[in-house]
Amino acid sequence: MNVIAFSMPANAYLNPRVWGGTGVLETALWATSFVLVEDKFRALFAMMFGAGIAILLGKRGAHPLRAHYARMGVLLAIGLIHAVVLANNDVLRIYAVCGLLLPLAVNWPVKRLLWAAGLLIAGQLAVSGYYAWAWLDYWHQRAGGMPxxxxxxxxxxxxYGSHPDTTAAALARGKESFAERLVRRVSEPMLQVRFIVASIPSALAAMLLGVALWRSGLLAGEWDTRRAVRLARACAAVSVPVLLALAAWNILAGFDPIVTAANALVLSAPFDVVLGVGYAALAMAVFGGALKDRAITRRLAAAGRMALTNYLATSTIFAALFAGWGLGLFGEVSRAEALLLALVPIIAMLAWSPPWLARFRQGPAEWAWRSLASFTRLPFRRDRASRPLT
Structure with missing residues (x-):
């Protein structure tokens, strides 16, 4: 999904009519993404992050909380740098801040974790829905011909729409030099703060779900395939029909910015998380079941073990393709062309991750993160011992 944010004006991320999305193919690609991809995999990524924290905090060691908070502090720094230099929509900042809160709940029973996640989602829906219903009431009056x-x-x-002034400003930002971007992003600290604060409820809810799914045994590989598939089917049955209806509403409304924003930012949110849980269950059923020992699973697992490196590398590749200091393709491609270009980092990470991990213990970003957090130069090559940082 990040290829859309890198390749065209920001409003196009929610609204395909803003840029490169007027044809049948572009509309179909948007609808497929809206129903099956957008925010579902972000939720799944947050679930995995929450499960990872639960695993690390569950290990015995000296000062586990001190080590955890050090990791979150370094991750926050990485996220802030990533947001300033490459990606406005960086998620590492959100994960680091939510990670500071997660130890308070990591030992809760599974039911309490599920209730807490549900309440966070409901609370965010109530707050954002208060504004969304006002938007939609206005849209209904206007669509009905009322003055x-x-x-x-x-x-x-x-x-959220295709206002010419907004589009022109976005195109200008997309063509700026590297130095101009740094100056602009450094001068906008409150944008980063607002982005983090607005994203905390949904991200924290997904992390709590990740802890619950780990503690319940699903993400630990303890569920049998049939049980995992049942959960995946139930999640799809609850979420997909609603998401299809919202997508149809957007299309029938001509992607009116009010309808599009309300559906993408508010009404779809709980169903995005539910489908993310379904994807987690389906992944465990498939890759922990029939495909457990296959080469494709080992290759995907290697890419997952280098998640931070691959995330940052994807932004670097997209910047090289689209930024003004790269090939300058920003605003030059359609949605279909942008999604095809997304295959570049996908193929790259699947190609480089296995041979890298055959030689090194972890990805370079993972190694730097953990070394900085522990104030120790951790082993990098498979035959090297750790030594203090100097």
């Missing part, structure tokens, strides 16, 4: 103030519609077009 309304045009200013809210213009504001919606500027924020």
């Amino acid at each position: 309304v103030d045009p200013l809210p519609q213009e504001m919606a077009e500027r924020t």
Whole structure:
């Protein structure tokens, strides 16, 4: 999904009519992404992060909380640098902040974890829904031909639609030099703060679900295939019909920015998380079952063990393709072309991860993260011992 954020104006991430999305193919690609991809895999990634913290905190060692908070502090620094230098929508900042809170709940019973996740999602839905229903009430009045103030519609077009001024400003930012980007991003600290704060409830809810799925045995590989498939089917049955209906509403409304934003940011949110849980169950059923010992599973596992390295490398590749200091393809491709270019980092990470891990203990970003957090130069090559940082 990040290829859309790198390759075209920001509003196109939610609204395909903003850029490169007017044809049948582009609409179908958007709908497929909206129903099956967008925010589902972000939730799944957060679940895995939560499960990883539960695993690490469950290990015996001196000062486990001190080590955990050191890891989160370094991760926050990495995320802030990543956001300034490459990716406005960096998730590492959110994970680091949520990770600071997670030890408070990591030992809760599974039911309490599930309730807490549900309450966080419901709370965010209530708060954001309060504004969304006002947007939709205005849209309903305007769509019904009632006289309304045009200013809210213009504001919606500027924020979530294809207002020419917003698009022109986005295209200008996409063509800026590396130095210009650094100056702009450093001068916008409150944007980073608002992004993190707004994202905490959904990310923390997904992390709590990840801990619950680990503690329940699903992510630990303790469920049999049939049980995992049942959960995946149930999650799909609950979420996919609603997401299809929301996608259809967007299309029938002509991707009105009010409808598009309300559906993408508010109404779809709980169903995105539910489908993310379904994907987790399906992955465990498939890759922990019939494909457990296959070469493709080992290759995917290697890419997963280098998740931080591959995440940062993907941003680097996209910047090289689209940024003004790279090939400068920003605003030059359609949605279909952008999604095809997303295959570049996908193929690259699947190609380089296994041979890298055959020689090194972990990815370079993982090694740097853990070494900085422990103030120790940890083993990197498979035949090297650790020694203090100097």
